[in-house]
Amino acid sequence: MEELVNDKLLEDRNATGSDVASPSSSTSTESSEVKRKLPRKSLDVSGPVKPYHPRLKNFWYPIAFSTDLKDDTMIPIDCFEEPWVLFRGKDGNPGCVQNTCAHRACPLHLGSVNEGRIQCPYHGWEYTTDGKCEKMPSTRLLNVKIRSLPCLEQEGMIWIWPGDDPPTPTLPSLQPPSGFVIHAEIVMELPIEHGLLLDNLLDLAHAPFTHTSTFAKGWTVPSLVKFLTPASGLQGYWDPYPIDMEFRPPCMVLSTIGISKPGKLEGQSTKECTTHLHQLHVCIPSSRNKTRLLYRMSLDFAPVLKHIPFMHYLWRHFAEQVLNEDLRLVIGQQERMINGANVWNLPVAYDKLGVRYRLWRNAVDQGDKQLPFSKPM
Known part of the structure; x- marks a missing residue:
């Protein structure tokens, strides 16, 4: 394990390991080091929030607790300014699809879950957890599919991958330490x-x-x-x-x-x-x-x-x-x-x-x- 150090705040890009202040350095020394070497405005977080970089989406995100998603319930969420809805399929596994019906753009979470499919409350179109429409009452069934995200369940949490890159094969563990x-x-x-x-x-x-x-x-x-x-x-x-x-x-x-x-x-x-x-x-x-x-x-x-x-x-x-x-x-x-x-x-x-x-x-x-x-x- 690396030794814990009370290093100075923002090192210059060309700084060497010897520039790191040791735990025994005095407060005044640390203060002078920061004033002398900290680049002015080295961090600039100002102005309206910029659009999210696509790369920030290429991670697994825990989005809900498993206990909140029952077999017949839905959880509407927004993620990176897009509406999605979580529900469980016929096999009990969670899915995440866009919260917008392909027919007339009605929010799907206002509907219901029937036999593992989410049903639009407007005209009854039904979608599986992979976004495929399997029912279109009162009309001929068309080949329609709405967007869906990779969705997994692990250790009491439901995760989604909102990015375009292929998802990584493993999820991180967020379990509390042993004994908790x-x-x-x-x-x-x-x-x-x-x-x-x-x-x-x-x-x-x-x-x-x-x-x-x-x-x-x-x-x-x-x-x-x-x-x-x-x-x-x-x-x-x-x-x-x-x-x-x-x-x-x-x-x-x-x-x-x-x-x-x-x-x-x-x-x-x-x-x-x-x-x-x-x-x-x-x-x-x-x-x-x-x-x-x-x-x-x-x-x-x-x-x-x-x-x-x-x-x-x-x-x-x-x-x-x-x-x-x-x-x-x-x-x-x-x-x-x-x-x-x-x-x-x-x-x-x-x-x-x-x-x-x-x-x-x-x-x-x-x-x-x-x-x-x-x-x-």
């Missing part, structure tokens, strides 16, 4: 661009200022916050907070949090804590100003909580409280960004993981063959 029990799975539709939401989720330094009514109530403000990570990684841990965090391309954030008493931090690593909370956030780009958020929460203690009636509603209430503390700020950021402000105008040391996400995202948008912070192909 899933307690809540929540879906929210949010009025913000998914990159801004990821920026927010990959930042913990804001917690004692933003989340003063929820999980960070009573937290003291540390004199220094650092994110320690491998020199070429998208994962690491926060100091002094007992939280491990990872950005998993293309749009997932996984974190393990050491639970401590309210208002107090328990140790400097998750290993020093006896109980933990694991979170998964999936930020799906519905459109250039909307995100479909999948949130899953797991605990390695108190399994009895899973069986308490209505506990799911309590978890959702708390998740919405935390998210609303962020949303009012991120919505304000989005408004200013659209009007020309650079939301990454002056990154500092604790912004490291968010900056790395943006560098990865820029490389995708530019069509780079080898993406940063990933294994060579």
Whole structure:
């Protein structure tokens, strides 16, 4: 495993390994290094959100929880500004087809699922999970097919591949670590661009200022916050907070949090804590100003909580409280960004993981063959 280092924020393209600041460097040294070597405006995230690069679509995206898709139900979704609908076929496997009837462009999710086919509510045309129309009541059956996406189900989640490239043969695992029990799975539709939401989720330094009514109530403000990570990684841990965090391309954030008493931090690593909370956030780009958020929460203690009636509603209430503390700020950021402000105008040391996400995202948008912070192909 690579040694964890507190490297300086944005290295020059020609910088060598010796330029990386060591964990023992003083704060003033780190500050002067950033001022001296950080290229001005090295990250520019400003103006209206640009159309998504086609390469960003060439990933598997977890789009729904399996428990939300019953045999006779449908889940309408937007992904990359296109409408789709999920439903289960006759074999029980999920499918994803365009949410538009080939006949008169009626939204299919307003209809029903009959024997594994989705039926349009307008004239009763029925489509299978691969998009083929198999029924056209009151007229001669024509050879009609609507668009469909590769769709798979794994470990309690439904995934789609919205890109034009052939899908990769394997899906990543998003299961919580061993010993954890899933307690809540929540879906929210949010009025913000998914990159801004990821920026927010990959930042913990804001917690004692933003989340003063929820999980960070009573937290003291540390004199220094650092994110320690491998020199070429998208994962690491926060100091002094007992939280491990990872950005998993293309749009997932996984974190393990050491639970401590309210208002107090328990140790400097998750290993020093006896109980933990694991979170998964999936930020799906519905459109250039909307995100479909999948949130899953797991605990390695108190399994009895899973069986308490209505506990799911309590978890959702708390998740919405935390998210609303962020949303009012991120919505304000989005408004200013659209009007020309650079939301990454002056990154500092604790912004490291968010900056790395943006560098990865820029490389995708530019069509780079080898993406940063990933294994060579």
